Amino acid sequence: MRSITFNACGIFALAVAMTIANGKEPERISRDDCHATFLVPNGLEYVEVNGAQISGNNECYIAFRYTGDLKTKSRPNPPSTTDDWRWLTDFTLTVKGESLGDSLAQIKSTEGLERPGMFNLISSEHFQIPGGEVYVLRYLAAKPTKNMLRLNEVEETIFAAGNDSRSVSYIQYTGATMTKKDKNKAALYRSLFSSFNFKNSTTTP
Structure with a gap:
């Protein structure tokens, strides 16, 4: 699991808390803000985003990075905006408060x-x-x-x-x-x- 934090000025720090090794049992993540839990399958790494600005009927963001053969080899430097954290991930799911x-x-x-x-x-x-x-x-x-x-x-x-x-x-x-x-x-x-x-x-x- 990785953690991304940032301040109001859009300056980001990427801190590695732990990584998911190949062959490890899938990890179940519980997100109260999403009103859901989910398993992180091998091949994906869950990235915890702290302080993301939520808008509209969005309830939360769930971010991931690919691992193994799907891992992104290089990544451009993120711009200094409030959405910088998306540049440090491979894809993001948005849980919405709609049916x-x-x-x-x-x-x-x-x-x-x-x-x-x-x-x-x-x-x-x-x-x-x-x-x-x-x-x-x-x-x-x-x-x-x-x-x-x-x-x-x-x-x-x-x-x-x-x-x-x-x-x-x-x-x-x-x-x-x-x-x-x-x-x-x-x-x-x-x-x-x-x-x-x-x-x-x-x-x-």
Whole structure:
């Protein structure tokens, strides 16, 4: 586990508290501010962010870095802004104080995933987890644009978990044929989202 702290001026210090070794049993993290717990699968390192500014209906941020073969080899120096901590992580999940249904509807609308002629739904999974449920939805661009091909974003997979009070989601962008690295990341996301345990939906923030 890593810890990132910063002051109001946006000056950051990265302190290493402990790292997750390959082969170690997944660590369960409890976040009261997220009203949830989750397991950190091998291949990911949980980064604790202290003092992040929360806005809107966001309840908390959950940050990670890749380890092993997926580890980022180099990282640019972060800018001096209040969002510097994001530069020190590989991806972040935002737990929102909105239902899973509303969150999915917003994602689909924003990304245009179900707009006629844009993307086709090629697979859909739905299963229950403690205190909530998970969706894994894969979409493939019907007519990929040059920009989609250039960015290797022909396929999009939505990983979403939550209940009728809060939700968390992530979109993985890949090419039409997933690379080994893409598949490894997808397996990590699936494992992570499947491990969420949400508190009772009647819990208030």
